[in-house]
Amino acid sequence: MTGATAGGRETHLLIVDDDERIRALLRKFLIRNGFFVSCARDAAQARRLLAGLEFDLIVLDVMMPGEDGISLTRDLRRQISTPILLLTARGETADRIEGLESGADDYLAKPFEPRELLLRIAAILRRMPAADHRGPKFLNLGPLRYDTEKGDLWHGESPIRLTGTEQTLLRRLARAPGEAVSRAELIEELGRDSAPDPAEAERSAEHNSERAIDVQMTRLRRKIEPDPREPRYLQTVRGTGYMLVPD
Structure with missing residues:
Protein backbone atom coordinates (compact mmCIF):
# COMPACT_ATOMS: atom_id res chain seq x y z
CA MET A 1 0.00 0.00 0.00
CA THR A 2 1.82 3.10 -1.15
CA GLY A 3 0.70 6.65 -1.65
CA ALA A 4 -2.07 6.31 0.93
CA THR A 5 -4.37 9.34 0.79
CA ALA A 6 -7.44 10.70 2.52
CA GLY A 7 -9.39 13.35 0.73
CA GLY A 8 -6.55 14.01 -1.72
CA ARG A 9 -3.85 14.31 0.95
CA GLU A 10 -1.49 11.97 2.74
CA THR A 11 -3.17 9.89 5.41
CA HIS A 12 -1.93 11.14 8.79
CA LEU A 13 -1.27 8.49 11.43
CA LEU A 14 -0.45 9.00 15.11
CA ILE A 15 1.76 6.30 16.68
CA VAL A 16 1.65 6.18 20.49
CA ASP A 17 4.17 3.81 22.11
CA ASP A 18 6.55 4.22 25.05
CA ASP A 19 9.21 2.07 23.33
CA GLU A 20 11.43 4.41 21.32
CA ARG A 21 12.75 1.58 19.12
CA ILE A 22 9.25 0.43 18.16
CA ARG A 23 8.15 4.00 17.46
CA ALA A 24 11.10 4.52 15.15
CA LEU A 25 10.59 1.23 13.32
CA LEU A 26 6.85 1.78 12.83
CA ARG A 27 7.37 5.37 11.70
CA LYS A 28 10.00 4.38 9.13
CA PHE A 29 7.92 1.47 7.82
CA LEU A 30 4.68 3.45 7.54
CA ILE A 31 6.34 6.45 5.89
CA ARG A 32 7.90 4.08 3.36
CA ASN A 33 4.36 2.90 2.59
CA GLY A 34 3.04 6.37 1.86
CA PHE A 35 1.71 7.60 5.20
CA PHE A 36 2.39 10.84 7.02
CA VAL A 37 3.32 9.86 10.58
CA SER A 38 3.55 11.64 13.93
CA CYS A 39 4.68 9.91 17.12
CA ALA A 40 4.03 10.27 20.85
CA ARG A 41 5.86 8.53 23.69
CA ASP A 42 2.93 8.49 26.12
CA ALA A 43 -0.71 9.49 26.63
CA ALA A 44 0.15 13.03 27.72
CA GLN A 45 2.13 13.77 24.58
CA ALA A 46 -0.59 12.15 22.46
CA ARG A 47 -3.17 14.48 23.98
CA ARG A 48 -1.05 17.52 23.15
CA LEU A 49 -0.73 16.44 19.52
CA LEU A 50 -4.44 15.64 19.25
CA ALA A 51 -5.31 19.09 20.61
CA GLY A 52 -3.66 20.79 17.65
CA LEU A 53 -3.66 18.32 14.77
CA GLU A 54 -6.18 16.13 12.97
CA PHE A 55 -5.35 12.48 12.40
CA ASP A 56 -6.96 9.81 10.23
CA LEU A 57 -6.04 6.93 12.54
CA ILE A 58 -4.29 6.33 15.89
CA VAL A 59 -2.06 3.28 16.42
CA LEU A 60 -1.92 2.96 20.20
CA ASP A 61 0.07 0.65 22.47
CA VAL A 62 -1.91 -0.70 25.41
CA MET A 63 0.92 -1.30 27.88
CA MET A 64 2.34 2.14 28.69
CA PRO A 65 3.52 3.62 31.99
CA GLY A 66 1.13 6.11 33.53
CA GLU A 67 -2.14 6.21 31.63
CA ASP A 68 -2.46 3.02 29.58
CA GLY A 69 -3.90 2.63 26.10
CA ILE A 70 -7.26 1.29 27.26
CA SER A 71 -7.86 4.27 29.54
CA LEU A 72 -6.74 6.72 26.84
CA THR A 73 -8.99 5.08 24.24
CA ARG A 74 -11.98 5.22 26.57
CA ASP A 75 -11.41 8.93 27.23
CA LEU A 76 -10.75 9.83 23.59
CA ARG A 77 -14.00 8.16 22.55
CA ARG A 78 -15.88 10.77 24.56
CA GLN A 79 -14.25 13.52 22.49
CA ILE A 80 -13.35 12.33 18.98
CA SER A 81 -14.32 9.63 16.48
CA THR A 82 -10.83 9.09 15.01
CA PRO A 83 -10.35 5.32 14.50
CA ILE A 84 -8.00 3.60 16.96
CA LEU A 85 -5.96 0.43 16.42
CA LEU A 86 -4.63 -1.04 19.68
CA LEU A 87 -1.30 -2.87 19.86
CA THR A 88 -0.51 -5.13 22.82
CA ALA A 89 1.58 -8.03 23.98
CA ARG A 90 -1.52 -9.42 25.70
CA GLY A 91 -3.44 -11.44 23.14
CA GLU A 92 -5.94 -13.26 25.32
CA THR A 93 -9.61 -13.12 24.33
CA ALA A 94 -10.53 -11.16 27.48
CA ASP A 95 -7.89 -8.54 26.66
CA ARG A 96 -9.16 -8.16 23.10
CA ILE A 97 -12.72 -7.78 24.34
CA GLU A 98 -11.65 -5.13 26.85
CA GLY A 99 -9.86 -3.21 24.10
CA LEU A 100 -12.82 -3.29 21.74
CA GLU A 101 -15.26 -2.39 24.50
CA SER A 102 -13.16 0.67 25.31
CA GLY A 103 -13.95 1.99 21.82
CA ALA A 104 -11.05 0.71 19.70
CA ASP A 105 -11.76 -0.19 16.07
CA ASP A 106 -9.33 -3.11 15.97
CA TYR A 107 -6.80 -4.98 18.10
CA LEU A 108 -3.46 -6.43 16.99
CA ALA A 109 -1.38 -8.65 19.28
CA LYS A 110 2.42 -8.35 19.43
CA PRO A 111 4.55 -9.61 17.86
CA PHE A 112 2.97 -8.98 14.47
CA GLU A 113 4.06 -8.92 10.86
CA PRO A 114 4.34 -5.35 9.52
CA ARG A 115 2.32 -6.39 6.49
CA GLU A 116 -0.56 -7.38 8.76
CA LEU A 117 -0.46 -3.94 10.38
CA LEU A 118 -0.76 -2.36 6.93
CA LEU A 119 -3.74 -4.57 6.08
CA ARG A 120 -5.46 -3.76 9.40
CA ILE A 121 -4.94 -0.01 8.84
CA ALA A 122 -6.27 -0.25 5.28
CA ALA A 123 -9.34 -2.18 6.43
CA ILE A 124 -10.17 0.41 9.10
CA LEU A 125 -9.73 3.33 6.72
CA ARG A 126 -11.98 1.68 4.12
CA ARG A 127 -14.77 1.52 6.69
CA MET A 128 -14.52 5.21 7.50
CA PRO A 129 -16.76 7.65 5.60
CA ALA A 130 -14.97 10.14 3.40
CA ALA A 131 -14.14 13.14 5.56
CA ASP A 132 -14.38 16.78 4.61
CA HIS A 133 -10.87 17.61 5.73
CA ARG A 134 -10.50 21.23 6.74
CA GLY A 135 -7.06 21.27 8.25
CA PRO A 136 -6.00 21.27 11.89
CA LYS A 137 -8.40 21.90 14.76
Missing part, protein backbone atom coordinates in the same frame (compact mmCIF):
# COMPACT_ATOMS: atom_id res chain seq x y z
CA PHE A 138 -6.43 24.96 15.92
CA LEU A 139 -4.49 27.64 14.05
CA ASN A 140 -1.93 29.72 15.90
CA LEU A 141 -1.68 33.41 15.05
CA GLY A 142 1.11 34.64 17.29
CA PRO A 143 -0.33 34.78 20.82
CA LEU A 144 -3.82 34.04 19.44
CA ARG A 145 -5.40 30.63 18.86
CA TYR A 146 -8.25 30.05 16.44
CA ASP A 147 -10.57 27.06 16.88
CA THR A 148 -11.47 26.07 13.31
CA GLU A 149 -14.36 23.85 14.40
CA LYS A 150 -16.10 26.28 16.74
CA GLY A 151 -15.02 29.51 15.05
CA ASP A 152 -13.71 30.93 18.34
CA LEU A 153 -10.65 33.18 18.68
CA TRP A 154 -8.68 33.14 21.95
CA HIS A 155 -5.87 35.10 23.53
CA GLY A 156 -4.66 32.70 26.20
CA GLU A 157 -7.76 31.91 28.24
CA SER A 158 -9.60 35.06 27.13
CA PRO A 159 -12.02 34.95 24.18
CA ILE A 160 -11.85 37.67 21.55
CA ARG A 161 -15.30 38.77 20.43
CA LEU A 162 -15.91 38.54 16.69
CA THR A 163 -18.95 39.90 14.91
CA GLY A 164 -21.00 37.53 12.77
CA THR A 165 -19.38 38.88 9.61
CA GLU A 166 -15.89 38.53 11.04
CA GLN A 167 -16.61 34.96 12.11
CA THR A 168 -17.81 34.05 8.63
CA LEU A 169 -14.80 35.60 6.90
CA LEU A 170 -12.24 34.09 9.27
CA ARG A 171 -13.88 30.66 9.05
CA ARG A 172 -13.68 30.75 5.23
CA LEU A 173 -10.02 31.81 5.23
CA ALA A 174 -9.16 29.17 7.84
CA ARG A 175 -10.52 26.40 5.58
CA ALA A 176 -7.59 27.04 3.25
CA PRO A 177 -4.68 28.48 5.25
CA GLY A 178 -1.88 29.72 3.02
CA GLU A 179 -4.18 29.92 -0.02
CA ALA A 180 -5.61 33.08 -1.56
CA VAL A 181 -9.38 33.50 -1.35
CA SER A 182 -10.94 35.97 -3.75
CA ARG A 183 -13.19 38.83 -2.66
CA ALA A 184 -15.93 37.30 -4.80
CA GLU A 185 -15.71 34.02 -2.84
CA LEU A 186 -15.85 35.92 0.45
CA ILE A 187 -18.92 37.84 -0.69
CA GLU A 188 -20.56 34.54 -1.68
CA GLU A 189 -19.70 33.07 1.73
CA LEU A 190 -21.36 35.99 3.49
CA GLY A 191 -24.44 35.49 1.35
CA ARG A 192 -24.68 31.86 2.50
CA ASP A 193 -24.47 32.82 6.15
CA SER A 194 -27.93 32.03 7.45
CA ALA A 195 -27.47 33.53 10.91
CA PRO A 196 -25.71 36.90 10.78
CA ASP A 197 -24.89 38.74 13.98
CA PRO A 198 -27.79 41.14 14.80
CA ALA A 199 -25.27 43.92 15.32
CA GLU A 200 -24.28 43.50 11.71
CA ALA A 201 -27.80 43.71 10.29
CA GLU A 202 -27.61 47.43 9.61
CA ARG A 203 -24.55 46.79 7.47
CA SER A 204 -26.11 43.97 5.44
CA ALA A 205 -26.41 46.18 2.35
CA GLU A 206 -22.62 46.44 2.30
CA HIS A 207 -22.09 42.69 1.95
CA ASN A 208 -22.40 42.66 -1.83
CA SER A 209 -19.48 44.98 -2.46
CA GLU A 210 -15.79 44.22 -2.64
CA ARG A 211 -15.10 47.48 -0.85
CA ALA A 212 -17.12 46.17 2.11
CA ILE A 213 -14.86 43.11 2.29
CA ASP A 214 -11.83 45.38 2.53
CA VAL A 215 -13.47 47.32 5.35
CA GLN A 216 -14.29 44.13 7.26
CA MET A 217 -10.75 42.83 6.80
CA THR A 218 -9.37 46.06 8.21
CA ARG A 219 -11.54 45.60 11.29
CA LEU A 220 -10.52 41.95 11.62
CA ARG A 221 -6.84 42.87 11.40
CA ARG A 222 -7.23 45.17 14.40
CA LYS A 223 -8.20 42.11 16.43
CA ILE A 224 -5.57 39.74 15.01
CA GLU A 225 -2.46 41.65 14.00
CA PRO A 226 0.24 43.04 16.31
CA ASP A 227 0.53 45.87 13.76
CA PRO A 228 -2.54 46.10 11.48
CA ARG A 229 -0.63 48.41 9.13
CA GLU A 230 1.92 45.62 8.51
CA PRO A 231 -0.24 42.47 8.50
CA ARG A 232 1.55 39.23 9.22
CA TYR A 233 -1.35 36.77 9.47
CA LEU A 234 -4.17 38.27 7.38
CA GLN A 235 -2.40 39.18 4.16
CA THR A 236 -3.67 40.92 1.05
CA VAL A 237 -3.06 39.07 -2.21
CA ARG A 238 -2.82 41.76 -4.85
CA GLY A 239 -5.42 41.43 -7.58
CA THR A 240 -7.14 38.52 -5.86
CA GLY A 241 -8.26 38.87 -2.27
CA TYR A 242 -6.93 37.69 1.07
CA MET A 243 -4.96 34.86 2.62
CA LEU A 244 -4.66 33.63 6.21
CA VAL A 245 -1.07 32.70 7.08
CA PRO A 246 -0.89 31.00 10.51
CA ASP A 247 2.36 30.18 12.34
Whole structure:
Protein backbone atom coordinates (compact mmCIF):
# COMPACT_ATOMS: atom_id res chain seq x y z
CA MET A 1 0.00 0.00 0.00
CA THR A 2 1.82 3.10 -1.15
CA GLY A 3 0.70 6.65 -1.65
CA ALA A 4 -2.07 6.31 0.93
CA THR A 5 -4.37 9.34 0.79
CA ALA A 6 -7.44 10.70 2.52
CA GLY A 7 -9.39 13.35 0.73
CA GLY A 8 -6.55 14.01 -1.72
CA ARG A 9 -3.85 14.31 0.95
CA GLU A 10 -1.49 11.97 2.74
CA THR A 11 -3.17 9.89 5.41
CA HIS A 12 -1.93 11.14 8.79
CA LEU A 13 -1.27 8.49 11.43
CA LEU A 14 -0.45 9.00 15.11
CA ILE A 15 1.76 6.30 16.68
CA VAL A 16 1.65 6.18 20.49
CA ASP A 17 4.17 3.81 22.11
CA ASP A 18 6.55 4.22 25.05
CA ASP A 19 9.21 2.07 23.33
CA GLU A 20 11.43 4.41 21.32
CA ARG A 21 12.75 1.58 19.12
CA ILE A 22 9.25 0.43 18.16
CA ARG A 23 8.15 4.00 17.46
CA ALA A 24 11.10 4.52 15.15
CA LEU A 25 10.59 1.23 13.32
CA LEU A 26 6.85 1.78 12.83
CA ARG A 27 7.37 5.37 11.70
CA LYS A 28 10.00 4.38 9.13
CA PHE A 29 7.92 1.47 7.82
CA LEU A 30 4.68 3.45 7.54
CA ILE A 31 6.34 6.45 5.89
CA ARG A 32 7.90 4.08 3.36
CA ASN A 33 4.36 2.90 2.59
CA GLY A 34 3.04 6.37 1.86
CA PHE A 35 1.71 7.60 5.20
CA PHE A 36 2.39 10.84 7.02
CA VAL A 37 3.32 9.86 10.58
CA SER A 38 3.55 11.64 13.93
CA CYS A 39 4.68 9.91 17.12
CA ALA A 40 4.03 10.27 20.85
CA ARG A 41 5.86 8.53 23.69
CA ASP A 42 2.93 8.49 26.12
CA ALA A 43 -0.71 9.49 26.63
CA ALA A 44 0.15 13.03 27.72
CA GLN A 45 2.13 13.77 24.58
CA ALA A 46 -0.59 12.15 22.46
CA ARG A 47 -3.17 14.48 23.98
CA ARG A 48 -1.05 17.52 23.15
CA LEU A 49 -0.73 16.44 19.52
CA LEU A 50 -4.44 15.64 19.25
CA ALA A 51 -5.31 19.09 20.61
CA GLY A 52 -3.66 20.79 17.65
CA LEU A 53 -3.66 18.32 14.77
CA GLU A 54 -6.18 16.13 12.97
CA PHE A 55 -5.35 12.48 12.40
CA ASP A 56 -6.96 9.81 10.23
CA LEU A 57 -6.04 6.93 12.54
CA ILE A 58 -4.29 6.33 15.89
CA VAL A 59 -2.06 3.28 16.42
CA LEU A 60 -1.92 2.96 20.20
CA ASP A 61 0.07 0.65 22.47
CA VAL A 62 -1.91 -0.70 25.41
CA MET A 63 0.92 -1.30 27.88
CA MET A 64 2.34 2.14 28.69
CA PRO A 65 3.52 3.62 31.99
CA GLY A 66 1.13 6.11 33.53
CA GLU A 67 -2.14 6.21 31.63
CA ASP A 68 -2.46 3.02 29.58
CA GLY A 69 -3.90 2.63 26.10
CA ILE A 70 -7.26 1.29 27.26
CA SER A 71 -7.86 4.27 29.54
CA LEU A 72 -6.74 6.72 26.84
CA THR A 73 -8.99 5.08 24.24
CA ARG A 74 -11.98 5.22 26.57
CA ASP A 75 -11.41 8.93 27.23
CA LEU A 76 -10.75 9.83 23.59
CA ARG A 77 -14.00 8.16 22.55
CA ARG A 78 -15.88 10.77 24.56
CA GLN A 79 -14.25 13.52 22.49
CA ILE A 80 -13.35 12.33 18.98
CA SER A 81 -14.32 9.63 16.48
CA THR A 82 -10.83 9.09 15.01
CA PRO A 83 -10.35 5.32 14.50
CA ILE A 84 -8.00 3.60 16.96
CA LEU A 85 -5.96 0.43 16.42
CA LEU A 86 -4.63 -1.04 19.68
CA LEU A 87 -1.30 -2.87 19.86
CA THR A 88 -0.51 -5.13 22.82
CA ALA A 89 1.58 -8.03 23.98
CA ARG A 90 -1.52 -9.42 25.70
CA GLY A 91 -3.44 -11.44 23.14
CA GLU A 92 -5.94 -13.26 25.32
CA THR A 93 -9.61 -13.12 24.33
CA ALA A 94 -10.53 -11.16 27.48
CA ASP A 95 -7.89 -8.54 26.66
CA ARG A 96 -9.16 -8.16 23.10
CA ILE A 97 -12.72 -7.78 24.34
CA GLU A 98 -11.65 -5.13 26.85
CA GLY A 99 -9.86 -3.21 24.10
CA LEU A 100 -12.82 -3.29 21.74
CA GLU A 101 -15.26 -2.39 24.50
CA SER A 102 -13.16 0.67 25.31
CA GLY A 103 -13.95 1.99 21.82
CA ALA A 104 -11.05 0.71 19.70
CA ASP A 105 -11.76 -0.19 16.07
CA ASP A 106 -9.33 -3.11 15.97
CA TYR A 107 -6.80 -4.98 18.10
CA LEU A 108 -3.46 -6.43 16.99
CA ALA A 109 -1.38 -8.65 19.28
CA LYS A 110 2.42 -8.35 19.43
CA PRO A 111 4.55 -9.61 17.86
CA PHE A 112 2.97 -8.98 14.47
CA GLU A 113 4.06 -8.92 10.86
CA PRO A 114 4.34 -5.35 9.52
CA ARG A 115 2.32 -6.39 6.49
CA GLU A 116 -0.56 -7.38 8.76
CA LEU A 117 -0.46 -3.94 10.38
CA LEU A 118 -0.76 -2.36 6.93
CA LEU A 119 -3.74 -4.57 6.08
CA ARG A 120 -5.46 -3.76 9.40
CA ILE A 121 -4.94 -0.01 8.84
CA ALA A 122 -6.27 -0.25 5.28
CA ALA A 123 -9.34 -2.18 6.43
CA ILE A 124 -10.17 0.41 9.10
CA LEU A 125 -9.73 3.33 6.72
CA ARG A 126 -11.98 1.68 4.12
CA ARG A 127 -14.77 1.52 6.69
CA MET A 128 -14.52 5.21 7.50
CA PRO A 129 -16.76 7.65 5.60
CA ALA A 130 -14.97 10.14 3.40
CA ALA A 131 -14.14 13.14 5.56
CA ASP A 132 -14.38 16.78 4.61
CA HIS A 133 -10.87 17.61 5.73
CA ARG A 134 -10.50 21.23 6.74
CA GLY A 135 -7.06 21.27 8.25
CA PRO A 136 -6.00 21.27 11.89
CA LYS A 137 -8.40 21.90 14.76
CA PHE A 138 -6.43 24.96 15.92
CA LEU A 139 -4.49 27.64 14.05
CA ASN A 140 -1.93 29.72 15.90
CA LEU A 141 -1.68 33.41 15.05
CA GLY A 142 1.11 34.64 17.29
CA PRO A 143 -0.33 34.78 20.82
CA LEU A 144 -3.82 34.04 19.44
CA ARG A 145 -5.40 30.63 18.86
CA TYR A 146 -8.25 30.05 16.44
CA ASP A 147 -10.57 27.06 16.88
CA THR A 148 -11.47 26.07 13.31
CA GLU A 149 -14.36 23.85 14.40
CA LYS A 150 -16.10 26.28 16.74
CA GLY A 151 -15.02 29.51 15.05
CA ASP A 152 -13.71 30.93 18.34
CA LEU A 153 -10.65 33.18 18.68
CA TRP A 154 -8.68 33.14 21.95
CA HIS A 155 -5.87 35.10 23.53
CA GLY A 156 -4.66 32.70 26.20
CA GLU A 157 -7.76 31.91 28.24
CA SER A 158 -9.60 35.06 27.13
CA PRO A 159 -12.02 34.95 24.18
CA ILE A 160 -11.85 37.67 21.55
CA ARG A 161 -15.30 38.77 20.43
CA LEU A 162 -15.91 38.54 16.69
CA THR A 163 -18.95 39.90 14.91
CA GLY A 164 -21.00 37.53 12.77
CA THR A 165 -19.38 38.88 9.61
CA GLU A 166 -15.89 38.53 11.04
CA GLN A 167 -16.61 34.96 12.11
CA THR A 168 -17.81 34.05 8.63
CA LEU A 169 -14.80 35.60 6.90
CA LEU A 170 -12.24 34.09 9.27
CA ARG A 171 -13.88 30.66 9.05
CA ARG A 172 -13.68 30.75 5.23
CA LEU A 173 -10.02 31.81 5.23
CA ALA A 174 -9.16 29.17 7.84
CA ARG A 175 -10.52 26.40 5.58
CA ALA A 176 -7.59 27.04 3.25
CA PRO A 177 -4.68 28.48 5.25
CA GLY A 178 -1.88 29.72 3.02
CA GLU A 179 -4.18 29.92 -0.02
CA ALA A 180 -5.61 33.08 -1.56
CA VAL A 181 -9.38 33.50 -1.35
CA SER A 182 -10.94 35.97 -3.75
CA ARG A 183 -13.19 38.83 -2.66
CA ALA A 184 -15.93 37.30 -4.80
CA GLU A 185 -15.71 34.02 -2.84
CA LEU A 186 -15.85 35.92 0.45
CA ILE A 187 -18.92 37.84 -0.69
CA GLU A 188 -20.56 34.54 -1.68
CA GLU A 189 -19.70 33.07 1.73
CA LEU A 190 -21.36 35.99 3.49
CA GLY A 191 -24.44 35.49 1.35
CA ARG A 192 -24.68 31.86 2.50
CA ASP A 193 -24.47 32.82 6.15
CA SER A 194 -27.93 32.03 7.45
CA ALA A 195 -27.47 33.53 10.91
CA PRO A 196 -25.71 36.90 10.78
CA ASP A 197 -24.89 38.74 13.98
CA PRO A 198 -27.79 41.14 14.80
CA ALA A 199 -25.27 43.92 15.32
CA GLU A 200 -24.28 43.50 11.71
CA ALA A 201 -27.80 43.71 10.29
CA GLU A 202 -27.61 47.43 9.61
CA ARG A 203 -24.55 46.79 7.47
CA SER A 204 -26.11 43.97 5.44
CA ALA A 205 -26.41 46.18 2.35
CA GLU A 206 -22.62 46.44 2.30
CA HIS A 207 -22.09 42.69 1.95
CA ASN A 208 -22.40 42.66 -1.83
CA SER A 209 -19.48 44.98 -2.46
CA GLU A 210 -15.79 44.22 -2.64
CA ARG A 211 -15.10 47.48 -0.85
CA ALA A 212 -17.12 46.17 2.11
CA ILE A 213 -14.86 43.11 2.29
CA ASP A 214 -11.83 45.38 2.53
CA VAL A 215 -13.47 47.32 5.35
CA GLN A 216 -14.29 44.13 7.26
CA MET A 217 -10.75 42.83 6.80
CA THR A 218 -9.37 46.06 8.21
CA ARG A 219 -11.54 45.60 11.29
CA LEU A 220 -10.52 41.95 11.62
CA ARG A 221 -6.84 42.87 11.40
CA ARG A 222 -7.23 45.17 14.40
CA LYS A 223 -8.20 42.11 16.43
CA ILE A 224 -5.57 39.74 15.01
CA GLU A 225 -2.46 41.65 14.00
CA PRO A 226 0.24 43.04 16.31
CA ASP A 227 0.53 45.87 13.76
CA PRO A 228 -2.54 46.10 11.48
CA ARG A 229 -0.63 48.41 9.13
CA GLU A 230 1.92 45.62 8.51
CA PRO A 231 -0.24 42.47 8.50
CA ARG A 232 1.55 39.23 9.22
CA TYR A 233 -1.35 36.77 9.47
CA LEU A 234 -4.17 38.27 7.38
CA GLN A 235 -2.40 39.18 4.16
CA THR A 236 -3.67 40.92 1.05
CA VAL A 237 -3.06 39.07 -2.21
CA ARG A 238 -2.82 41.76 -4.85
CA GLY A 239 -5.42 41.43 -7.58
CA THR A 240 -7.14 38.52 -5.86
CA GLY A 241 -8.26 38.87 -2.27
CA TYR A 242 -6.93 37.69 1.07
CA MET A 243 -4.96 34.86 2.62
CA LEU A 244 -4.66 33.63 6.21
CA VAL A 245 -1.07 32.70 7.08
CA PRO A 246 -0.89 31.00 10.51
CA ASP A 247 2.36 30.18 12.34
